[in-house]
């Protein structure tokens with residue numbers, strides 16, 4: 001069972017390509033500034049805080065997750081606001097856009 005979980009975690013990392021050379025246990029940066037190519041409204045994302053409560057796959061396997069890191073308002077609001085609406089996360093513009 002443990003082996004299976006490990007295998008699928010590895011397969012996921014490879015499939016996403018987002019983990020690059022990092023191991024499956026790499027948690028990534030604690031805080032990440034997300035922006036579009038235009039960079040008009042960067043969003044500050046507390047990654048570590050979310051990791052404490054949310055499963056990795058909820059975001060990293062979401063159809064809204066941009067594996068290519070191409071952010072847009074549609075992608076960002078799809079991923080972030082969909083969950084914030086459901087789970088009562090902060091919804092003011094300035095909660096994400098600092």
Ligand code: HEC
Nearest residue numbers: 018019025026027028029032050051054055056059060069
């Ligand atoms: C609430 C959503 C969310 C959760 C939960 C989440 N992540 Fe992330 N993660 C992101 C976002 C967004 C990025 C930034 C992607 C980018 O730079 O465009 C990211 C980036 C990363 C990166 C850096 C990858 C890179 O190439 O930039 C790693 C590694 C990572 N996450 C691992 C994890 C692990 C392991 C977990 C579970 C313990 C996890 N994440 C949970 C949303 C999430």
Ligand code: HEC
Nearest residue numbers: 043044045054058059079080083084087088089090095096
């Ligand atoms: C799967 C659900 C989920 C997703 C996806 C998600 N969040 Fe959240 N987020 C929450 C919840 C629930 C809270 C409020 C509870 C808490 O603070 O842990 C929160 C809190 C926050 C906070 C406030 C943290 C604080 O210090 O009070 C910010 C900022 C935030 N999210 C930004 C984002 C951004 C940006 C994204 C998209 C990259 C995102 N979130 C994706 C569930 C989510």
Ligand code: HEC
Nearest residue numbers: 034035036038039040041042043071073076080091093096
């Ligand atoms: C839960 C987090 C969250 C909230 C709340 C939120 N946004 Fe965003 N927004 C994002 C993310 C993530 C992106 C994509 C990355 C980026 O450019 O910031 C984005 C992108 C955008 C963009 C595109 C920026 C560009 O460079 O093209 C605009 C405009 C925008 N948001 C406006 C708003 C406005 C106005 C509000 C309030 C009504 C709002 N957002 C609330 C997370 C959020």
